[in-house]
Amino acid sequence: MxxxxxxxxxxxxxxxxxxxxxxxxxxxxxxxxxxxxxxxxxxxxxxxxxxxxxxxxxxxxxxxxxxxxxxxxxxxxxxxxxxxxxxxxxxxxxxxxxxxxxxxxxxxxxxxxxxxxxxxxxxxxxxxxxxxxxxxxxxxxxxxxxxxxxxxxxxxxxxxxxxxxxxxxxxxxxxxxxxxxxxxxxxxxxxxxxxxxxxxxxxxxxxxxxxxxxxxxxxxxxxxxxxxxxxxxxPRTRAVASFIGTMNFFRGTVRRNGSVMAAIEAEGLGTIPMATAQLTKPDGAPVQIALRPEKFSLSPKRPEGGLAVEGRLRTAAYMGERSQYYLSIPGKAEPVAVSAPNSHRLMGGHDLPEGQALWLSWSPESIVMLDID
Ligand SMILES: Nc1ncnc2c1ncn2[C@@H]1O[C@H](COP(=O)(O)OP(=O)(O)OP(=O)(O)O)[C@@H](O)[C@H]1O
Ligand SMILES: [Mg+2]
Missing domain, CATH: 3.40.50.300 (P-loop containing nucleotide triphosphate hydrolases)
Known part of the structure:
Protein backbone atom coordinates (compact mmCIF):
# COMPACT_ATOMS: atom_id res chain seq x y z
CA MET A 1 0.00 0.00 0.00
CA PRO A 235 2.47 -11.58 6.23
CA ARG A 236 2.99 -9.49 9.35
CA THR A 237 1.49 -11.84 11.90
CA ARG A 238 1.14 -15.54 12.51
CA ALA A 239 -2.63 -15.21 12.17
CA VAL A 240 -2.36 -13.80 8.62
CA ALA A 241 0.43 -16.21 7.65
CA SER A 242 -1.57 -19.25 8.65
CA PHE A 243 -4.78 -17.99 7.11
CA ILE A 244 -3.16 -17.76 3.66
CA GLY A 245 -1.54 -21.01 2.51
CA THR A 246 0.78 -23.22 4.58
CA MET A 247 3.53 -21.72 6.71
CA ASN A 248 6.30 -23.02 8.99
CA PHE A 249 6.88 -21.04 12.19
CA PHE A 250 10.05 -20.92 14.27
CA ARG A 251 10.73 -19.19 17.56
CA GLY A 252 14.08 -17.48 17.74
CA THR A 253 16.37 -15.10 19.61
CA VAL A 254 18.33 -12.17 18.23
CA ARG A 255 22.11 -12.53 18.45
CA ARG A 256 24.19 -9.41 17.93
CA ASN A 257 27.88 -8.75 17.91
CA GLY A 258 28.29 -4.97 17.83
CA SER A 259 26.32 -3.09 15.19
CA VAL A 260 27.61 -4.93 12.13
CA MET A 261 26.70 -8.55 12.70
CA ALA A 262 23.20 -9.75 13.37
CA ALA A 263 21.75 -13.22 13.44
CA ILE A 264 18.77 -15.18 14.61
CA GLU A 265 19.21 -18.31 16.63
CA ALA A 266 16.12 -20.25 15.55
CA GLU A 267 14.69 -23.50 16.92
CA GLY A 268 15.76 -26.35 14.68
CA LEU A 269 17.44 -24.09 12.12
CA GLY A 270 20.51 -22.95 14.03
CA THR A 271 22.14 -19.56 13.52
CA ILE A 272 20.88 -17.55 10.56
CA PRO A 273 22.86 -14.43 9.63
CA MET A 274 20.52 -11.56 8.80
CA ALA A 275 20.86 -8.20 7.10
CA THR A 276 20.93 -5.57 9.86
CA ALA A 277 18.27 -3.58 7.99
CA GLN A 278 15.89 -6.52 8.34
CA LEU A 279 16.72 -7.10 11.98
CA THR A 280 16.39 -4.04 14.18
CA LYS A 281 15.68 -5.70 17.51
CA PRO A 282 18.32 -5.73 20.28
CA ASP A 283 20.49 -8.64 21.33
CA GLY A 284 18.52 -11.33 23.18
CA ALA A 285 15.12 -10.16 21.92
CA PRO A 286 12.64 -12.93 21.13
CA VAL A 287 11.47 -13.11 17.52
CA GLN A 288 9.15 -15.23 15.49
CA ILE A 289 10.16 -16.15 11.95
CA ALA A 290 8.36 -18.02 9.22
CA LEU A 291 9.25 -19.88 6.04
CA ARG A 292 6.90 -21.06 3.30
CA PRO A 293 7.19 -24.77 2.33
CA GLU A 294 8.44 -23.97 -1.19
CA LYS A 295 11.31 -21.83 0.13
CA PHE A 296 13.12 -24.94 1.32
CA SER A 297 15.14 -27.16 -1.00
CA LEU A 298 15.56 -30.86 -0.33
CA SER A 299 18.60 -32.96 -1.20
CA PRO A 300 19.96 -36.35 -0.16
CA LYS A 301 23.43 -34.89 0.49
CA ARG A 302 24.48 -31.82 2.42
CA PRO A 303 24.44 -28.92 -0.04
CA GLU A 304 27.73 -27.03 -0.39
CA GLY A 305 27.77 -23.74 1.46
CA GLY A 306 24.63 -22.00 2.62
CA LEU A 307 22.24 -22.83 5.40
CA ALA A 308 21.12 -26.41 5.87
CA VAL A 309 19.93 -28.88 8.47
CA GLU A 310 19.45 -32.60 8.27
CA GLY A 311 15.95 -33.93 8.78
CA ARG A 312 14.08 -37.20 8.65
CA LEU A 313 11.12 -37.80 6.41
CA ARG A 314 7.89 -38.41 8.27
CA THR A 315 5.31 -38.39 5.47
CA ALA A 316 5.04 -37.32 1.86
CA ALA A 317 1.95 -36.59 -0.17
CA TYR A 318 2.00 -36.76 -3.95
CA MET A 319 -0.04 -33.89 -5.38
CA GLY A 320 0.55 -34.10 -9.11
CA GLU A 321 2.86 -31.29 -10.15
CA ARG A 322 4.39 -31.18 -6.67
CA SER A 323 4.78 -33.23 -3.53
CA GLN A 324 4.39 -32.07 0.02
CA TYR A 325 6.89 -33.50 2.51
CA TYR A 326 6.85 -33.37 6.29
CA LEU A 327 10.21 -33.71 7.99
CA SER A 328 11.23 -33.75 11.61
CA ILE A 329 14.33 -31.77 12.50
CA PRO A 330 16.20 -31.87 15.83
CA GLY A 331 15.20 -29.08 18.20
CA LYS A 332 11.72 -28.51 16.82
CA ALA A 333 8.60 -30.29 17.99
CA GLU A 334 6.35 -29.80 14.95
CA PRO A 335 7.35 -31.24 11.59
CA VAL A 336 8.51 -28.88 8.85
CA ALA A 337 6.40 -28.74 5.68
CA VAL A 338 8.40 -28.69 2.46
CA SER A 339 6.88 -28.43 -0.99
CA ALA A 340 8.91 -29.48 -4.03
CA PRO A 341 8.02 -29.69 -7.71
CA ASN A 342 7.94 -33.14 -9.25
CA SER A 343 9.32 -31.84 -12.56
CA HIS A 344 12.66 -33.60 -12.19
CA ARG A 345 11.53 -36.37 -9.82
CA LEU A 346 13.95 -34.99 -7.27
CA MET A 347 15.07 -38.29 -5.75
CA GLY A 348 12.26 -40.72 -5.97
CA GLY A 349 10.05 -38.06 -4.33
CA HIS A 350 7.01 -39.53 -2.64
CA ASP A 351 8.42 -43.06 -2.99
CA LEU A 352 11.07 -42.31 -0.36
CA PRO A 353 10.81 -44.44 2.77
CA GLU A 354 9.76 -42.98 6.08
CA GLY A 355 12.80 -42.11 8.16
CA GLN A 356 14.90 -41.25 5.08
CA ALA A 357 17.55 -38.64 5.91
CA LEU A 358 17.22 -35.48 3.79
CA TRP A 359 18.90 -32.10 3.93
CA LEU A 360 16.79 -28.97 4.04
CA SER A 361 18.38 -25.78 2.81
CA TRP A 362 17.08 -22.22 2.53
CA SER A 363 18.32 -18.70 2.02
CA PRO A 364 18.08 -15.94 4.65
CA GLU A 365 16.15 -13.75 2.16
CA SER A 366 13.21 -16.14 2.22
CA ILE A 367 12.74 -15.67 5.96
CA VAL A 368 9.69 -13.66 7.02
CA MET A 369 9.94 -11.73 10.28
CA LEU A 370 6.61 -11.73 12.11
CA ASP A 371 5.27 -9.44 14.78
CA ILE A 372 4.84 -11.48 17.91
CA ASP A 373 1.07 -11.73 18.29
N1 LIG B 1 -28.17 -7.66 13.73
C1 LIG B 1 -27.31 -8.28 14.53
N2 LIG B 1 -27.51 -8.38 15.84
C2 LIG B 1 -26.61 -8.99 16.66
N3 LIG B 1 -25.48 -9.55 16.24
C3 LIG B 1 -25.22 -9.49 14.93
C4 LIG B 1 -26.10 -8.87 13.99
N4 LIG B 1 -25.57 -8.97 12.77
C5 LIG B 1 -24.41 -9.62 12.91
N5 LIG B 1 -24.19 -9.93 14.21
C6 LIG B 1 -23.01 -10.64 14.75
O1 LIG B 1 -21.84 -9.95 14.32
C7 LIG B 1 -20.81 -10.87 13.96
C8 LIG B 1 -20.37 -10.61 12.53
O2 LIG B 1 -21.41 -11.00 11.66
P1 LIG B 1 -21.27 -10.92 10.09
O3 LIG B 1 -22.56 -11.30 9.50
O4 LIG B 1 -20.73 -9.58 9.72
O5 LIG B 1 -20.16 -12.04 9.83
P2 LIG B 1 -19.54 -12.56 8.45
O6 LIG B 1 -18.07 -12.29 8.52
O7 LIG B 1 -20.28 -11.97 7.30
O8 LIG B 1 -19.77 -14.12 8.54
P3 LIG B 1 -20.21 -15.20 7.39
O9 LIG B 1 -18.94 -15.54 6.65
O10 LIG B 1 -20.71 -16.36 8.20
O11 LIG B 1 -21.25 -14.58 6.54
C9 LIG B 1 -21.39 -12.26 14.19
O12 LIG B 1 -20.93 -12.74 15.44
C10 LIG B 1 -22.88 -12.04 14.20
O13 LIG B 1 -23.52 -12.98 15.00
MG1 LIG C 1 -21.55 -12.80 5.84
Missing amino acids: KAPSSMTPSDRFISIRSVSKRFGAFTAIEDISMDIGQGEFFSLLGASGCGKTTLLRMLAGFEAPSKGEIFIDDQPMSDVPPHHRPVNMVFQSYAIFPHLNVRDNIAYGLRKQKLASTRRAEMVEEMLDLIKLPGYGNRKANELSGGQRQRIALARALILRPKVLLLDEPLGALDKQLREQMQLELRALQRQVGITFVFVTHDQEEALTLSDRIAVMSGGKVLQVDTPAGLYET
Whole structure:
Protein backbone atom coordinates (compact mmCIF):
# COMPACT_ATOMS: atom_id res chain seq x y z
CA MET A 1 0.00 0.00 0.00
CA LYS A 2 1.19 3.49 -0.79
CA ALA A 3 2.26 5.83 1.98
CA PRO A 4 -0.52 8.24 3.00
CA SER A 5 1.45 11.23 1.67
CA SER A 6 1.53 9.81 -1.87
CA MET A 7 -2.15 8.90 -1.86
CA THR A 8 -4.46 10.66 -4.26
CA PRO A 9 -8.23 11.18 -3.80
CA SER A 10 -8.89 8.22 -6.10
CA ASP A 11 -6.78 5.99 -3.82
CA ARG A 12 -9.26 6.69 -1.04
CA PHE A 13 -12.44 6.57 -3.08
CA ILE A 14 -13.94 4.71 -0.15
CA SER A 15 -12.51 5.84 3.17
CA ILE A 16 -13.40 3.98 6.35
CA ARG A 17 -12.36 6.04 9.37
CA SER A 18 -12.23 4.49 12.88
CA VAL A 19 -15.45 2.61 12.29
CA SER A 20 -16.90 0.38 15.03
CA LYS A 21 -20.21 -1.43 15.13
CA ARG A 22 -21.84 -2.75 18.27
CA PHE A 23 -24.95 -4.89 18.51
CA GLY A 24 -25.95 -4.41 22.16
CA ALA A 25 -22.93 -5.43 24.21
CA PHE A 26 -21.34 -7.31 21.28
CA THR A 27 -18.71 -5.56 19.15
CA ALA A 28 -18.98 -6.86 15.57
CA ILE A 29 -16.54 -4.32 14.06
CA GLU A 30 -13.77 -2.79 16.12
CA ASP A 31 -12.09 0.43 15.04
CA ILE A 32 -11.44 -0.27 11.38
CA SER A 33 -9.68 2.34 9.24
CA MET A 34 -8.79 1.69 5.61
CA ASP A 35 -9.05 3.14 2.14
CA ILE A 36 -10.22 1.53 -1.08
CA GLY A 37 -9.14 2.98 -4.42
CA GLN A 38 -11.31 3.86 -7.39
CA GLY A 39 -11.63 0.90 -9.75
CA GLU A 40 -10.04 -1.47 -7.27
CA PHE A 41 -11.11 -5.09 -6.86
CA PHE A 42 -10.93 -5.14 -3.07
CA SER A 43 -11.77 -8.21 -1.00
CA LEU A 44 -12.74 -8.72 2.62
CA LEU A 45 -11.41 -12.12 3.64
CA GLY A 46 -12.01 -13.86 6.95
CA ALA A 47 -13.66 -16.75 8.76
CA SER A 48 -17.39 -16.93 9.39
CA GLY A 49 -18.58 -14.33 11.89
CA CYS A 50 -15.55 -12.00 11.59
CA GLY A 51 -17.72 -9.06 10.48
CA LYS A 52 -17.47 -9.05 6.67
CA THR A 53 -21.20 -8.70 5.99
CA THR A 54 -21.57 -6.14 8.76
CA LEU A 55 -18.88 -3.95 7.18
CA LEU A 56 -20.46 -4.33 3.74
CA ARG A 57 -23.89 -3.44 5.12
CA MET A 58 -22.44 -0.27 6.63
CA LEU A 59 -20.98 0.68 3.24
CA ALA A 60 -24.42 0.08 1.70
CA GLY A 61 -26.15 2.08 4.44
CA PHE A 62 -28.27 -0.79 5.80
CA GLU A 63 -26.44 -0.45 9.12
CA ALA A 64 -25.06 2.71 10.73
CA PRO A 65 -21.62 2.66 12.41
CA SER A 66 -21.76 2.99 16.20
CA LYS A 67 -18.60 5.07 15.90
CA GLY A 68 -16.53 6.56 13.08
CA GLU A 69 -17.39 7.70 9.56
CA ILE A 70 -17.47 6.27 6.06
CA PHE A 71 -16.68 8.52 3.10
CA ILE A 72 -17.45 7.61 -0.49
CA ASP A 73 -16.08 9.90 -3.19
CA ASP A 74 -15.13 12.37 -0.44
CA GLN A 75 -18.73 12.60 0.85
CA PRO A 76 -19.52 11.57 4.44
CA MET A 77 -22.19 8.86 4.31
CA SER A 78 -23.70 9.10 7.81
CA ASP A 79 -26.73 11.08 6.66
CA VAL A 80 -27.10 9.41 3.26
CA PRO A 81 -29.79 6.68 3.05
CA PRO A 82 -29.01 3.47 1.10
CA HIS A 83 -30.92 4.46 -2.05
CA HIS A 84 -29.00 7.72 -2.34
CA ARG A 85 -25.57 6.11 -2.00
CA PRO A 86 -23.55 5.50 -5.18
CA VAL A 87 -23.42 1.79 -4.34
CA ASN A 88 -25.27 -1.38 -5.16
CA MET A 89 -25.16 -4.75 -3.48
CA VAL A 90 -25.21 -8.33 -4.80
CA PHE A 91 -26.15 -10.95 -2.24
CA GLN A 92 -25.02 -14.51 -1.68
CA SER A 93 -28.37 -16.04 -2.54
CA TYR A 94 -29.20 -14.83 -6.02
CA ALA A 95 -32.05 -12.49 -5.21
CA ILE A 96 -33.77 -12.41 -8.55
CA PHE A 97 -37.52 -12.49 -9.03
CA PRO A 98 -38.66 -15.97 -10.12
CA HIS A 99 -41.92 -14.71 -11.66
CA LEU A 100 -40.18 -12.18 -13.94
CA ASN A 101 -38.31 -13.03 -17.10
CA VAL A 102 -34.60 -12.24 -17.49
CA ARG A 103 -35.21 -8.91 -19.25
CA ASP A 104 -37.55 -7.60 -16.54
CA ASN A 105 -35.24 -8.81 -13.81
CA ILE A 106 -32.32 -6.89 -15.27
CA ALA A 107 -34.40 -3.76 -15.92
CA TYR A 108 -36.02 -3.86 -12.47
CA GLY A 109 -33.93 -1.07 -10.93
CA LEU A 110 -34.50 1.19 -13.92
CA ARG A 111 -38.27 1.29 -13.43
CA LYS A 112 -38.15 4.55 -11.46
CA GLN A 113 -35.91 6.26 -14.01
CA LYS A 114 -37.59 8.13 -16.84
CA LEU A 115 -36.15 6.34 -19.84
CA ALA A 116 -37.49 5.78 -23.33
CA SER A 117 -38.48 2.13 -23.65
CA THR A 118 -36.12 1.73 -26.64
CA ARG A 119 -33.21 3.03 -24.54
CA ARG A 120 -34.15 0.69 -21.71
CA ALA A 121 -34.29 -2.29 -24.08
CA GLU A 122 -30.90 -1.29 -25.49
CA MET A 123 -29.35 -1.16 -22.02
CA VAL A 124 -30.71 -4.61 -21.18
CA GLU A 125 -29.28 -6.03 -24.43
CA GLU A 126 -25.88 -4.48 -23.60
CA MET A 127 -25.99 -6.15 -20.20
CA LEU A 128 -26.95 -9.53 -21.67
CA ASP A 129 -23.93 -9.28 -23.97
CA LEU A 130 -21.69 -8.27 -21.08
CA ILE A 131 -22.71 -11.27 -18.97
CA LYS A 132 -22.49 -13.55 -22.03
CA LEU A 133 -26.20 -14.45 -22.10
CA PRO A 134 -27.38 -12.79 -25.33
CA GLY A 135 -30.81 -13.95 -26.44
CA TYR A 136 -31.88 -14.94 -22.91
CA GLY A 137 -34.20 -11.95 -22.37
CA ASN A 138 -37.46 -13.90 -22.51
CA ARG A 139 -36.33 -16.79 -20.34
CA LYS A 140 -38.06 -17.22 -17.00
CA ALA A 141 -35.73 -16.88 -14.04
CA ASN A 142 -36.66 -20.38 -12.87
CA GLU A 143 -35.48 -21.80 -16.20
CA LEU A 144 -31.87 -20.78 -15.50
CA SER A 145 -28.90 -22.54 -13.94
CA GLY A 146 -27.34 -21.27 -10.71
CA GLY A 147 -24.45 -19.62 -12.58
CA GLN A 148 -26.81 -17.95 -15.04
CA ARG A 149 -28.99 -16.62 -12.20
CA GLN A 150 -25.94 -15.19 -10.51
CA ARG A 151 -24.96 -13.42 -13.73
CA ILE A 152 -28.48 -11.94 -13.97
CA ALA A 153 -28.15 -10.68 -10.40
CA LEU A 154 -24.86 -9.03 -11.39
CA ALA A 155 -26.38 -7.48 -14.51
CA ARG A 156 -29.27 -6.13 -12.47
CA ALA A 157 -26.82 -4.36 -10.18
CA LEU A 158 -24.49 -3.18 -12.95
CA ILE A 159 -27.20 -1.67 -15.16
CA LEU A 160 -27.63 1.10 -12.60
CA ARG A 161 -23.95 2.02 -13.11
CA PRO A 162 -23.11 2.26 -9.41
CA LYS A 163 -19.71 3.71 -8.55
CA VAL A 164 -19.25 0.86 -6.10
CA LEU A 165 -20.52 -2.68 -6.28
CA LEU A 166 -20.69 -4.59 -2.99
CA LEU A 167 -20.65 -8.35 -3.44
CA ASP A 168 -21.38 -10.61 -0.47
CA GLU A 169 -20.08 -14.11 -1.29
CA PRO A 170 -21.79 -13.92 -4.69
CA LEU A 171 -20.27 -17.23 -5.83
CA GLY A 172 -20.82 -19.11 -2.58
CA ALA A 173 -23.73 -21.21 -3.82
CA LEU A 174 -22.00 -22.44 -6.99
CA ASP A 175 -20.15 -25.74 -7.38
CA LYS A 176 -16.36 -25.65 -7.65
CA GLN A 177 -16.03 -25.77 -11.42
CA LEU A 178 -18.67 -23.15 -12.14
CA ARG A 179 -17.30 -21.05 -9.33
CA GLU A 180 -13.83 -21.00 -10.90
CA GLN A 181 -15.25 -20.10 -14.29
CA MET A 182 -17.36 -17.33 -12.74
CA GLN A 183 -14.31 -15.98 -10.90
CA LEU A 184 -12.53 -15.38 -14.21
CA GLU A 185 -15.65 -13.85 -15.72
CA LEU A 186 -16.22 -11.61 -12.74
CA ARG A 187 -12.64 -10.35 -12.87
CA ALA A 188 -12.86 -9.66 -16.62
CA LEU A 189 -16.20 -7.92 -16.15
CA GLN A 190 -14.85 -5.71 -13.38
CA ARG A 191 -11.90 -4.67 -15.57
CA GLN A 192 -14.28 -3.94 -18.43
CA VAL A 193 -16.70 -1.72 -16.47
CA GLY A 194 -14.05 -0.18 -14.19
CA ILE A 195 -16.39 -0.07 -11.18
CA THR A 196 -14.93 -0.38 -7.67
CA PHE A 197 -15.74 -3.84 -6.32
CA VAL A 198 -15.82 -4.67 -2.61
CA PHE A 199 -16.02 -8.43 -2.56
CA VAL A 200 -16.65 -10.62 0.48
CA THR A 201 -15.33 -14.16 0.67
CA HIS A 202 -14.08 -16.66 3.22
CA ASP A 203 -12.22 -18.55 0.49
CA GLN A 204 -8.55 -17.52 0.45
CA GLU A 205 -7.88 -18.93 -3.01
CA GLU A 206 -10.78 -16.96 -4.42
CA ALA A 207 -9.53 -13.77 -2.78
CA LEU A 208 -5.98 -14.31 -4.10
CA THR A 209 -7.21 -15.01 -7.64
CA LEU A 210 -9.55 -12.05 -7.94
CA SER A 211 -8.28 -9.17 -5.90
CA ASP A 212 -6.05 -6.16 -6.38
CA ARG A 213 -5.90 -5.95 -2.59
CA ILE A 214 -7.28 -7.94 0.30
CA ALA A 215 -8.19 -7.00 3.87
CA VAL A 216 -7.74 -10.04 6.13
CA MET A 217 -10.27 -9.80 8.96
CA SER A 218 -10.60 -11.60 12.28
CA GLY A 219 -12.87 -10.94 15.24
CA GLY A 220 -14.14 -7.61 13.89
CA LYS A 221 -10.66 -6.27 13.19
CA VAL A 222 -8.56 -5.88 10.06
CA LEU A 223 -5.28 -7.76 10.57
CA GLN A 224 -3.56 -6.69 7.34
CA VAL A 225 -4.38 -5.00 4.04
CA ASP A 226 -2.13 -5.91 1.15
CA THR A 227 -1.86 -7.24 -2.39
CA PRO A 228 -2.23 -11.02 -2.80
CA ALA A 229 1.56 -11.38 -3.23
CA GLY A 230 2.21 -9.06 -0.29
CA LEU A 231 -0.01 -11.12 2.01
CA TYR A 232 1.56 -14.37 0.87
CA GLU A 233 5.21 -13.27 0.85
CA THR A 234 5.25 -10.84 3.76
CA PRO A 235 2.47 -11.58 6.23
CA ARG A 236 2.99 -9.49 9.35
CA THR A 237 1.49 -11.84 11.90
CA ARG A 238 1.14 -15.54 12.51
CA ALA A 239 -2.63 -15.21 12.17
CA VAL A 240 -2.36 -13.80 8.62
CA ALA A 241 0.43 -16.21 7.65
CA SER A 242 -1.57 -19.25 8.65
CA PHE A 243 -4.78 -17.99 7.11
CA ILE A 244 -3.16 -17.76 3.66
CA GLY A 245 -1.54 -21.01 2.51
CA THR A 246 0.78 -23.22 4.58
CA MET A 247 3.53 -21.72 6.71
CA ASN A 248 6.30 -23.02 8.99
CA PHE A 249 6.88 -21.04 12.19
CA PHE A 250 10.05 -20.92 14.27
CA ARG A 251 10.73 -19.19 17.56
CA GLY A 252 14.08 -17.48 17.74
CA THR A 253 16.37 -15.10 19.61
CA VAL A 254 18.33 -12.17 18.23
CA ARG A 255 22.11 -12.53 18.45
CA ARG A 256 24.19 -9.41 17.93
CA ASN A 257 27.88 -8.75 17.91
CA GLY A 258 28.29 -4.97 17.83
CA SER A 259 26.32 -3.09 15.19
CA VAL A 260 27.61 -4.93 12.13
CA MET A 261 26.70 -8.55 12.70
CA ALA A 262 23.20 -9.75 13.37
CA ALA A 263 21.75 -13.22 13.44
CA ILE A 264 18.77 -15.18 14.61
CA GLU A 265 19.21 -18.31 16.63
CA ALA A 266 16.12 -20.25 15.55
CA GLU A 267 14.69 -23.50 16.92
CA GLY A 268 15.76 -26.35 14.68
CA LEU A 269 17.44 -24.09 12.12
CA GLY A 270 20.51 -22.95 14.03
CA THR A 271 22.14 -19.56 13.52
CA ILE A 272 20.88 -17.55 10.56
CA PRO A 273 22.86 -14.43 9.63
CA MET A 274 20.52 -11.56 8.80
CA ALA A 275 20.86 -8.20 7.10
CA THR A 276 20.93 -5.57 9.86
CA ALA A 277 18.27 -3.58 7.99
CA GLN A 278 15.89 -6.52 8.34
CA LEU A 279 16.72 -7.10 11.98
CA THR A 280 16.39 -4.04 14.18
CA LYS A 281 15.68 -5.70 17.51
CA PRO A 282 18.32 -5.73 20.28
CA ASP A 283 20.49 -8.64 21.33
CA GLY A 284 18.52 -11.33 23.18
CA ALA A 285 15.12 -10.16 21.92
CA PRO A 286 12.64 -12.93 21.13
CA VAL A 287 11.47 -13.11 17.52
CA GLN A 288 9.15 -15.23 15.49
CA ILE A 289 10.16 -16.15 11.95
CA ALA A 290 8.36 -18.02 9.22
CA LEU A 291 9.25 -19.88 6.04
CA ARG A 292 6.90 -21.06 3.30
CA PRO A 293 7.19 -24.77 2.33
CA GLU A 294 8.44 -23.97 -1.19
CA LYS A 295 11.31 -21.83 0.13
CA PHE A 296 13.12 -24.94 1.32
CA SER A 297 15.14 -27.16 -1.00
CA LEU A 298 15.56 -30.86 -0.33
CA SER A 299 18.60 -32.96 -1.20
CA PRO A 300 19.96 -36.35 -0.16
CA LYS A 301 23.43 -34.89 0.49
CA ARG A 302 24.48 -31.82 2.42
CA PRO A 303 24.44 -28.92 -0.04
CA GLU A 304 27.73 -27.03 -0.39
CA GLY A 305 27.77 -23.74 1.46
CA GLY A 306 24.63 -22.00 2.62
CA LEU A 307 22.24 -22.83 5.40
CA ALA A 308 21.12 -26.41 5.87
CA VAL A 309 19.93 -28.88 8.47
CA GLU A 310 19.45 -32.60 8.27
CA GLY A 311 15.95 -33.93 8.78
CA ARG A 312 14.08 -37.20 8.65
CA LEU A 313 11.12 -37.80 6.41
CA ARG A 314 7.89 -38.41 8.27
CA THR A 315 5.31 -38.39 5.47
CA ALA A 316 5.04 -37.32 1.86
CA ALA A 317 1.95 -36.59 -0.17
CA TYR A 318 2.00 -36.76 -3.95
CA MET A 319 -0.04 -33.89 -5.38
CA GLY A 320 0.55 -34.10 -9.11
CA GLU A 321 2.86 -31.29 -10.15
CA ARG A 322 4.39 -31.18 -6.67
CA SER A 323 4.78 -33.23 -3.53
CA GLN A 324 4.39 -32.07 0.02
CA TYR A 325 6.89 -33.50 2.51
CA TYR A 326 6.85 -33.37 6.29
CA LEU A 327 10.21 -33.71 7.99
CA SER A 328 11.23 -33.75 11.61
CA ILE A 329 14.33 -31.77 12.50
CA PRO A 330 16.20 -31.87 15.83
CA GLY A 331 15.20 -29.08 18.20
CA LYS A 332 11.72 -28.51 16.82
CA ALA A 333 8.60 -30.29 17.99
CA GLU A 334 6.35 -29.80 14.95
CA PRO A 335 7.35 -31.24 11.59
CA VAL A 336 8.51 -28.88 8.85
CA ALA A 337 6.40 -28.74 5.68
CA VAL A 338 8.40 -28.69 2.46
CA SER A 339 6.88 -28.43 -0.99
CA ALA A 340 8.91 -29.48 -4.03
CA PRO A 341 8.02 -29.69 -7.71
CA ASN A 342 7.94 -33.14 -9.25
CA SER A 343 9.32 -31.84 -12.56
CA HIS A 344 12.66 -33.60 -12.19
CA ARG A 345 11.53 -36.37 -9.82
CA LEU A 346 13.95 -34.99 -7.27
CA MET A 347 15.07 -38.29 -5.75
CA GLY A 348 12.26 -40.72 -5.97
CA GLY A 349 10.05 -38.06 -4.33
CA HIS A 350 7.01 -39.53 -2.64
CA ASP A 351 8.42 -43.06 -2.99
CA LEU A 352 11.07 -42.31 -0.36
CA PRO A 353 10.81 -44.44 2.77
CA GLU A 354 9.76 -42.98 6.08
CA GLY A 355 12.80 -42.11 8.16
CA GLN A 356 14.90 -41.25 5.08
CA ALA A 357 17.55 -38.64 5.91
CA LEU A 358 17.22 -35.48 3.79
CA TRP A 359 18.90 -32.10 3.93
CA LEU A 360 16.79 -28.97 4.04
CA SER A 361 18.38 -25.78 2.81
CA TRP A 362 17.08 -22.22 2.53
CA SER A 363 18.32 -18.70 2.02
CA PRO A 364 18.08 -15.94 4.65
CA GLU A 365 16.15 -13.75 2.16
CA SER A 366 13.21 -16.14 2.22
CA ILE A 367 12.74 -15.67 5.96
CA VAL A 368 9.69 -13.66 7.02
CA MET A 369 9.94 -11.73 10.28
CA LEU A 370 6.61 -11.73 12.11
CA ASP A 371 5.27 -9.44 14.78
CA ILE A 372 4.84 -11.48 17.91
CA ASP A 373 1.07 -11.73 18.29
N1 LIG B 1 -28.17 -7.66 13.73
C1 LIG B 1 -27.31 -8.28 14.53
N2 LIG B 1 -27.51 -8.38 15.84
C2 LIG B 1 -26.61 -8.99 16.66
N3 LIG B 1 -25.48 -9.55 16.24
C3 LIG B 1 -25.22 -9.49 14.93
C4 LIG B 1 -26.10 -8.87 13.99
N4 LIG B 1 -25.57 -8.97 12.77
C5 LIG B 1 -24.41 -9.62 12.91
N5 LIG B 1 -24.19 -9.93 14.21
C6 LIG B 1 -23.01 -10.64 14.75
O1 LIG B 1 -21.84 -9.95 14.32
C7 LIG B 1 -20.81 -10.87 13.96
C8 LIG B 1 -20.37 -10.61 12.53
O2 LIG B 1 -21.41 -11.00 11.66
P1 LIG B 1 -21.27 -10.92 10.09
O3 LIG B 1 -22.56 -11.30 9.50
O4 LIG B 1 -20.73 -9.58 9.72
O5 LIG B 1 -20.16 -12.04 9.83
P2 LIG B 1 -19.54 -12.56 8.45
O6 LIG B 1 -18.07 -12.29 8.52
O7 LIG B 1 -20.28 -11.97 7.30
O8 LIG B 1 -19.77 -14.12 8.54
P3 LIG B 1 -20.21 -15.20 7.39
O9 LIG B 1 -18.94 -15.54 6.65
O10 LIG B 1 -20.71 -16.36 8.20
O11 LIG B 1 -21.25 -14.58 6.54
C9 LIG B 1 -21.39 -12.26 14.19
O12 LIG B 1 -20.93 -12.74 15.44
C10 LIG B 1 -22.88 -12.04 14.20
O13 LIG B 1 -23.52 -12.98 15.00
MG1 LIG C 1 -21.55 -12.80 5.84
